Amino acid sequence: MSVPAPGWVPKLVALDIDGTLLRWVEGSGQTHAEVSDAVADAVRRARAAGAHVVLASGRSPHGMTPVADMLGLDDPEDPVWVVASNGGVVFRYPPMDIVHEHTFDARPAVIAVLEEHPDALVGVEERGRGYRVNRPFPAGELSGDMIETPVEDIVAEPVSRVIIRDPQATAEDFVDLAGRLGLHGTDYVVGWTAWMDLSPVGVSKASGLQQVCDDLGVSAADALAIGDGRNDLEMFAWAGRSVAMGQAIEEVRAAADDVTAPVDEDGAALELGRYF
Known part of the structure; x- marks a missing residue:
């Protein structure tokens, strides 16, 4: 595991959300997400010190703005950069201002997956409302409304990301499936469960972050990235x-170059505290 060069301070901080900034806690019989005070304070210190804080997640844009609010990154005089949909959408907030968006024809890949997992759930963001889905996803997995729509209509037009979910399968099932199918014309990432995000080829958190860096005039070498999932691998290499x-x-x-404490022990705050 590497140690930063003496005096190195990141000019850009790329932060995953779920499992990095957000932890899931039980309360009143329900599970809800929260950002600890230590993590929120560390993020604000980094920004106050002049670092460009960028939220980078597989979440859709409307699923990320509430997290920016929770962190106090909601100043319209200094909008925060956000990489959403695993790099498919880059925007600033508030208000939401889409800066870059990549779309693709997801039909061939979705059809190929459904041939092997015919009962899988399919979802595409309906910006500002929620998601168009072929059937409802398990409670709490998607933000906003779920608008039931036939699969052929869901992928009739180019999209920035497609979610495929099979509650009856495992993450390992989906990793094996993606390897066998090849999913030509798309990139993919498998989550903790049998959850697969399909995106345009070459689009990832890393590509979205590079677009932010290009706009800001910052080098990837000056970036710190913190995350916990398979969709962070390209970001880590970048x-x-x-x-x-x-x-x-x-x-x-x-x-990763290093490993910090788990989210329940404010690992992101510990790493940020090394510099800010």
Whole structure:
């Protein structure tokens, strides 16, 4: 595991959301997401010190703005940069101002997956409302409304990201499936469960962050990236320093320059505290 060069301070901080900034806690019989005071304070310190803080997630744009609000990154005089949909959409907030968006024809890949997982759930963001889905996803997995729509209509037009979910399968099932199908014309990432995000070829958190850097005049070598999932691997390879959360799977931990404490122990705050 590498240690930053003496005096190195990141000019850009790329932060995953779920499992990095957000932790899931039980309360009143329900599970809800929260950002600890320590993490929120560390993020605000980094920004106050002049670092460009960028939220980078597989979440859709409307699923990320509430997190920016929770972190106090909601100043219209200084809108925060956000990389959403695993790099498919780059915007500033508030208000939401789409700066870059990549779309693709998802039909062939979706059809190929459904041939092997005919009962899988399919979802595409309906910006500002929620998601168009072929059937409802498990409660709490998608933000906003779920608008039931036939699959052929969901992928009739180019999209920035497609979610495929099979509650009856495992993450390993989807990793094997993607490897066998090849999913030509798309890139993919498999989450903690049997959840697959399909995106345009070459589009990832790393490509979205590079677009932000290009706009800001910042080098990837000056970036710190913190995350915990398979969709952070490209971001880790891109950044000057990459740090995995302590609860991440071994594949993700091994890809990072360093490993911090788990999200329940404010690992992101500990890493940011090294510089800010």
